[in-house]
Amino acid sequence: MSDPRSSGSQFSSEEFLARLIAREHEAVTSVVRAYTGQLLRTALGLGFDEPTGHELVQSAWVTFFDVLHRFEARSHVRTFLFGILYNKASELRRDHKRFDSKDPVEEVLESRFDSSGHWQVPPLDPEEFLMRVETAGVLEKCLEGLPMNQRMAFTLREVQELETAEVCQALEITGSNLGVLLYRARNRLRECIERKRGR
């Protein structure tokens, strides 16, 4: 079983791609075995239940093979695959992937600082914060509140299956967009957790 963290550049060679396009059995098997686990874990991480996660992953693979002839081997096969999963996940949640210029969390954050940039409403005690994060269901509930692009950015970054450049390519965003998405995701999550009552 290949190392899931490998960039899989062998899969992007012209020769291998030709075999995939021809749906040659050995090639198909090796690429499906290389990435299905990661895809499923990501789908579950995005909050889909198991049956839906399975469907999403299958659907992503079917599309992958259907459009493979259009794939230009400038990025890795894995990146392409995750991009497809992301599109399907967004469709399923009826979530636009548009990068909004503003996000509600910005105003919330503003209110926590005074005009000179000092904390006005300081962060919650970390022990209390930790207790809430470890309370069953709290993190899941807070993740549910994230728009898909923020959730995908956070999930891919925290699970660390993909390198930053790959995350950007899969989401079709720049590195600086990614920074903004993570800023929004992390702060929304923090604010959500801080607002939950403890056990």
Add this chain to the structure above:
Amino acid sequence: MLSCKEVVEILSSETGGIDPHRQFSWMKRAGLRLHLMACRHCARYARQLRVLGDGARRLFERQGLDSAEKIERLERQVIEKVKKPD
């Protein structure tokens, strides 16, 4: 001198990758470290982000725990579905 608000922005938008737009000079990085040593609110904030990251990783691990068999089954289903018609 970095304000707490700027520190929060820097910490929470960390992407872990190399982005030329976000390359910080060693001076700014040193300033960040100094601020975190001196400011207990920002130190708490940084700790919250770590707890959040760790919590998320543990959650994803738990979700993926008994998946090995299911993944194998899913792989077989996919291979069957996409294979060349005989």
